[in-house]
Amino acid sequence: MAAIQTNGLTKYYGDVRGIEDLSFDVREGEVFGFLGPNGAGKTTTIRTLMGFQSPTEGSATVLGADIADASALREARSRIGFLPSEPGFNENVTGRRLLEYHGSLRGDVRSDELLELFDPPLDRRVGDYSRGNKQMLAIVLAFMNDPDLMIMDEPTSGLDPLKQDQFLEFIRAEQERGKTFFFSSHILGEVRKVCDRIGIIRNGHLVELEDIESLLDRTGKVVRANLGDSVTANEFAIEGAHDVTVSGESVGPATAETDGGEDSKTVSFTYTGTYEPLLRRLLNYDVLDLTIEEAPLEDVFMRFYGDHNPEETVERVENERGDDRDGGGTDDRNTEAADV
Numbered sequence: 134m135a136a137i138q139t140n141g142l143t144k145y146y147g148d149v150r151g152i153e154d155l156s157f158d159v160r161e162g163e164v165f166g167f168l169g170p171n172g173a174g175k176t177t178t179i180r181t182l183m184g185f186q187s188p189t190e191g192s193a194t195v196l197g198a199d200i201a202d203a204s205a206l207r208e209a210r211s212r213i214g215f216l217p218s219e220p221g222f223n224e225n226v227t228g229r230r231l232l233e234y235h236g237s238l239r240g241d242v243r244s245d246e247l248l249e250l251f252d253p254p255l256d257r258r259v260g261d262y263s264r265g266n267k268q269m270l271a272i273v274l275a276f277m278n279d280p281d282l283m284i285m286d287e288p289t290s291g292l293d294p295l296k297q298d299q300f301l302e303f304i305r306a307e308q309e310r311g312k313t314f315f316f317s318s319h320i321l322g323e324v325r326k327v328c329d330r331i332g333i334i335r336n337g338h339l340v341e342l343e344d345i346e347s348l349l350d351r352t353g354k355v356v357r358a359n360l361g362d363s364v365t366a367n368e369f370a371i372e373g374a375h376d377v378t379v380s381g382e383s384v385g386p387a388t389a390e391t392d393g394g395e396d397s398k399t400v401s402f403t404y405t406g407t408y409e410p411l412l413r414r415l416l417n418y419d420v421l422d423l424t425i426e427e428a429p430l431e432d433v434f435m436r437f438y439g440d441h442n443p444e445e446t447v448e449r450v451e452n453e454r455g456d457d458r459d460g461g462g463t464d465d466r467n468t469e470a471a472d473v
């Protein structure tokens with residue numbers, strides 16, 4: 134059974150599209166990253182899956198419970214942890230009080246262990262917490278009853294880089310214990326560290342769904358080299374190099390015919406090939422500095438989906454996915470808001 138299954142899930146806010154026709158599944162035991170730029174529909178998806186709002190059309194199950202079935206969803210939620218993007222706490226009480234309160238409602242089997250990793254100042258008023266401390270408290274509250282499925286909306290926001298890494302490491306360890314994760318992010322770097330598969334959402338549509346390695350292979354790397362010798366764009370017209378730039382000025386895609394006429398010692402481009410030809414080419418130069426990094430997510434969108442009509446992209450993805458669907462779920466329409 135899939136941990137999460139959506140079928141044509143759609144949510145409109147009046148005339149405003151939140152999400153449209155989302156169909157995907159999250160398998161038990163996997164870490165699934167849900168990526169998209171601001172306003173893409175990530176929070177809408179999560180809030181709909183949690184039963185906080187009802188879909189306009191389509192259906193979904195979470196740990197087997199139909200999100201339109203309030204009592205089934207309530208029961209399933211005892212095994213689901215939720216980490217919202219902006220935890221809304223009662224700011225007048227201490228963290229410890231909230232911990233006790235949540236523990237009495239949902240159970241507490243591991244807050245001591247969690248507090249060793251994520252350590253908000255429990256005896257202070259939550260209203261005096263920094264954003265990072267609030268997020269750490271939210272993490273402890275979400276995990277303290279040891280849920281099987283964790284749904285998280287931008288979970289690392291507010292955490293400093295060290296805590297972010299610690300949190301991602303924690304996710305990996307939890308996955309080893311058989312836990313399932315569905316989380317939204319707009320940071321490709323963080324999802325690549327932990328996710329098995331990712332879905333990319335844009336303008337409310339799912340435009341990509343695949344395992345992380347395949348996506349990164351297609352995305353390519355951003356290469357930037359400072360050379361001791363002068364270079365022109367044409368010299369890096371190797372297969373797999375895109376948008377070769379010298380001196381910070383784009384000269385367009387490199388081809389054998391193209392030579393931007395630039396004379397510079399810095400070259401940068403996106404590269405989608407294997408490393409060997411790239412390194413061979415670089416060996417012809419006196420390389421003073423070299424960085425090879427993942428492309429920012431926004432660039433990924435621009436490269437693959439920049440001018441495309443989302444509907445066309447969705448059609449392509451659907452065709453590519455073909456028989457990859459389980460086909461479960463119901464065909465409920467216009468369901469009532471779940472009472473959770």
Ligand SMILES: Nc1ncnc2c1ncn2[C@@H]1O[C@H](COP(=O)(O)OP(=O)(O)OP(=O)(O)O)[C@@H](O)[C@H]1O
Nearest residue numbers: 146149150151169170171172173174175176177178
């Ligand atoms: N309560 C609401 N009322 C009206 N429109 C909404 C509401 N919530 C979201 N929307 C709209 O739905 C679309 C998707 O928003 P959503 O918050 O789901 O995106 P997101 O991917 O989570 O963005 P972000 O990363 O900025 O949080 C946006 O156009 C947004 O303006």
